[in-house]
Amino acid sequence: MNSASATAPAPATRARDYKSDIKPIWCPGCGHFAVLSAVTKALAYLQLRKEDVAMISGIGCSSRLPAYVDSYGFHGVHGRALAVAQGLKAARPDLTVLVAGGDGDGFSIGGNHFLHACRRNMDMTYIAMDNEVYGMTKGQASPTTAPEWDRSKLTPHGTGVPRFRPAGIALAAGASFIARGFSGDPGGLTKLLVEAIGHRGFSFLHVLSPCLTFRPEHKEWKHQVHPCRQATTSNAAEAARLIQQDDGKGTGLLYVQELPVWQPGDGATADLTGFEAEFRV
Amino acid sequence: MNENTKIIETVHEFLAHAVAMEDESAERYEMLADSMEVHNNDEVAGVFRKLMHYSEKHADEVQALAAGMTLPSIAPWEFNWNCPDFPEGGDCSDMVNYLMTPRQALDVAMHNEVRGRDFYAWVARESPDVEVRRLAGEMADEEQQHVDLLQVMLERAELSSEPPLEDLDPPNSPE
Numbered sequence: 435m436n437s438a439s440a441t442a443p444a445p446a447t448r449a450r451d452y453k454s455d456i457k458p459i460w461c462p463g464c465g466h467f468a469v470l471s472a473v474t475k476a477l478a479y480l481q482l483r484k485e486d487v488a489m490i491s492g493i494g495c496s497s498r499l500p501a502y503v504d505s506y507g508f509h510g511v512h513g514r515a516l517a518v519a520q521g522l523k524a525a526r527p528d529l530t531v532l533v534a535g536g537d538g539d540g541f542s543i544g545g546n547h548f549l550h551a552c553r554r555n556m557d558m559t560y561i562a563m564d565n566e567v568y569g570m571t572k573g574q575a576s577p578t579t580a581p582e583w584d585r586s587k588l589t590p591h592g593t594g595v596p597r598f599r600p601a602g603i604a605l606a607a608g609a610s611f612i613a614r615g616f617s618g619d620p621g622g623l624t625k626l627l628v629e630a631i632g633h634r635g636f637s638f639l640h641v642l643s644p645c646l647t648f649r650p651e652h653k654e655w656k657h658q659v660h661p662c663r664q665a666t667t668s669n670a671a672e673a674a675r676l677i678q679q680d681d682g683k684g685t686g687l688l689y690v691q692e693l694p695v696w697q698p699g700d701g702a703t704a705d706l707t708g709f710e711a712e713f714r715v
Numbered sequence: 716m717n718e719n720t721k722i723i724e725t726v727h728e729f730l731a732h733a734v735a736m737e738d739e740s741a742e743r744y745e746m747l748a749d750s751m752e753v754h755n756n757d758e759v760a761g762v763f764r765k766l767m768h769y770s771e772k773h774a775d776e777v778q779a780l781a782a783g784m785t786l787p788s789i790a791p792w793e794f795n796w797n798c799p800d801f802p803e804g805g806d807c808s809d810m811v812n813y814l815m816t817p818r819q820a821l822d823v824a825m826h827n828e829v830r831g832r833d834f835y836a837w838v839a840r841e842s843p844d845v846e847v848r849r850l851a852g853e854m855a856d857e858e859q860q861h862v863d864l865l866q867v868m869l870e871r872a873e874l875s876s877e878p879p880l881e882d883l884d885p886p887n888s889p890e
Contacts, residue, residue, distance in 0.1 A: 463809065646812070
């Protein structure tokens with residue numbers, strides 16, 4: 435990734451130009467504001483035309499992101515953001531496809547789509563904004579919630595279930611780009627987004643994005659998050675060791691590898707008339 | 716300050732930082748004002764809206780200093796701040812909530828202004844360029860005036876402040 439040249443002219447489209455007129459309804463203090471800001475800064479850095487970008491989401495607080503970005507957008511069905519995004523990319527490979535969602539949407543309801551999107555390796559960027567809680571429904575445990583978290587009526591003694599490990603599972607499922615960012619490090623997050631968008635294939639960007647309303651203890655994340663202690667690797671075995679040994683708060687590009695990108699060919703491969711004839715009774 | 720922070724050496728580079736910081740500050744206050752309006756906290760929304768206007772005014776002043784110059788385009792992650800984030804307009808998420816009072820909004824402003832002053836003072840102290848040091852010194856003085864003004868406003872707010880509103884249905888309690 436080339437850095438901005440010190441003598442390059444000022445960009446024509448500013449980050450704020452990529453924001454829509456709709457005011458976010460996230461709670462004040464929500465980490466998602468910084469993710470929105472990083473997305474618009476990354477788009478401005480890359481100087482992508484608004485009509486060349488599509489942002490797809492499912493359901494949840496983070497899934498409101500497409501409404502706040504002035505590009506094409508689709509606020510879809512719970513857990514199905516990746517399915518919709520892959521359909522769009524298949525039909526319009528020219529678009530830069532960004533997918534946004536939360537830990538519940540992406541790893542529980544949409545968990546199966548996540549696995550297969552990783553192995554299919556279509557060229558898109560998946561921004562998973564992880565706040566370890568279902569915020570929109572007032573604070574229930576999600577797949578990434580610690581087993582002992584007991585602040586929900588649904589799980590008064592905690593879930594007792596080990597966490598879902600997004601980065602490790604993405605690696606095992608065949609993702610070709612895996613990174614972790616933090617909403618409290620907007621510069622670093624923007625850099626990862628630029629790299630993710632530039633990567634050819636499925637880029638998984640796991641973003642630690644605190645929910646201070648239902649998880650006020652997340653204020654401590656700013657003291658817990660740290661740069662990853664190991665350099666980026668393209669070796670899956672090394673990446674597996676790095677991800678397993680990490681405490682889940684290490685940020686940076688964890689793994690990147692050039693793998694075959696799946697993209698259907700142009701045009702229909704079957705004759706519709708003949709296809710219909712097979713079903714005629 | 717992160718390990719990659721470099722000393723700012725040219726007027727162009729310095730003004731690019733100043734413009735970015737003041738713009739980010741205005742944008743952050745606008746976002747906070749919008750957010751408070753959405754949550755029906757109009758009084759605090761008004762405070763943040765005023766702070767946004769002050770930041771915009773300051774951004775215009777810095778832009779005027781850069782008139783006729785072609786400022787370098789700096790990647791968002793390559794600014795040389797003396798702190799991990801934008802000094803003004805940086806992350807203050809743990810200082811805000813939808814029931815916050817005008818006094819708490821002034822705390823946010825003070826947090827930002829002190830960091831802005833410290834950034835300019837750091838450049839005025841460290842830059843090898845005389846003109847950069849002069850400009851940064853003037854801006855540090857200006858930020859100090861903002862800090863002093865805010866201090867007076869905070870003392871006034873302290874005298875007239877009401878306790879934060881109580882949330883009768885707190886979001887983080889078990890239902």
